[in-house]
Amino acid sequence: MGTRPRLPMPEGGEGAVARSPLGHQPETLAAFERLYATLWSAGVVDPRVLELARLRNARSTDCGI
Amino acid sequence: MQARESTKRATRGLDAVFGLRADLYRDYRQFYGLFYERALIPLDLLELVRLAVADVLCCTSELAIRFDHAGVPLVDEQRVQAAIGQADEAALGVGERACLDFARQFVFDVHGVTDSGFGAVRDHLGVAGSVALTEALALFDGFMRFRKLLGVPPIGDGAVPAHVEMPSTGSETLP
Numbered sequence: 001m002g003t004r005p006r007l008p009m010p011e012g013g014e015g016a017v018a019r020s021p022l023g024h025q026p027e028t029l030a031a032f033e034r035l036y037a038t039l040w041s042a043g044v045v046d047p048r049v050l051e052l053a054r055l056r057n058a059r060s061t062d063c064g065i
Numbered sequence: 066m067q068a069r070e071s072t073k074r075a076t077r078g079l080d081a082v083f084g085l086r087a088d089l090y091r092d093y094r095q096f097y098g099l100f101y102e103r104a105l106i107p108l109d110l111l112e113l114v115r116l117a118v119a120d121v122l123c124c125t126s127e128l129a130i131r132f133d134h135a136g137v138p139l140v141d142e143q144r145v146q147a148a149i150g151q152a153d154e155a156a157l158g159v160g161e162r163a164c165l166d167f168a169r170q171f172v173f174d175v176h177g178v179t180d181s182g183f184g185a186v187r188d189h190l191g192v193a194g195s196v197a198l199t200e201a202l203a204l205f206d207g208f209m210r211f212r213k214l215l216g217v218p219p220i221g222d223g224a225v226p227a228h229v230e231m232p233s234t235g236s237e238t239l240p
Contacts, residue, residue, distance in 0.1 A: 025197050031099055
């Protein structure tokens with residue numbers, strides 16, 4: 001996989017995620033953030049377990065970000 | 066009381082499983098529905114990609130679904146068969162094939178996506194469109210694995226694809 005950004009970063013937007021390629025689709029970004037927030041804030045799984053799963057997944061997929 | 070509630074629960078499709086977490090499922094439907102309602106990439110391409118991912122993952126409950134718009138299939142069956150390797154790819158355009166190659170590689174091994182492969186997608190869909198396709202792939206890939214892992218039952222008998230109106234942000238159910 002290449003190491004150079006494959007897309008230009010969007011201009012404007014608040015926060016690092018909005019200034020990432022996801023910011024090119026602000027509606028889907030907002031919808032994703034709602035889903036993600038529900039997962040973390042209203043879930044039945046202990047957040048510590050979620051965090052471990054998130055990091056394990058990042059490592060498995062070699063996602064350094 | 067509990068028994069009566071359980072009889073109301075959906076027994077087929079995504080509702081049967083994801084419906085157990087109503088709040089998450091609501092947010093998921095709104096997210097998923099955006100790709101269709103806003104046609105963030107051409108709807109026929111979205112359908113081809115969805116089915117190509119289902120084919121790679123051997124996700125039978127997903128492969129048994131065909132989305133329609135106002136009663137008309139998003140894609141004719143010949144092009145569906147081309148996208149899942151059962152018919153000549155000549156039925157597909159060059160840009161569509163680039164997007165399907167990208168989709169399959171995304172599922173197989175995302176590290177194998179090359180700059181030229183992604184470049185062909187960007188050339189076909191533009192910057193915003195290529196972001197939308199990649200997001201849609203993340204949804205398709207992740208939730209087809211969800212379907213398989215949790216045994217989501219197909220909505221029909223599985224032998225013949227079931228035609229369902231395409232999702233929207235207001236969808237209260239998904240197949």
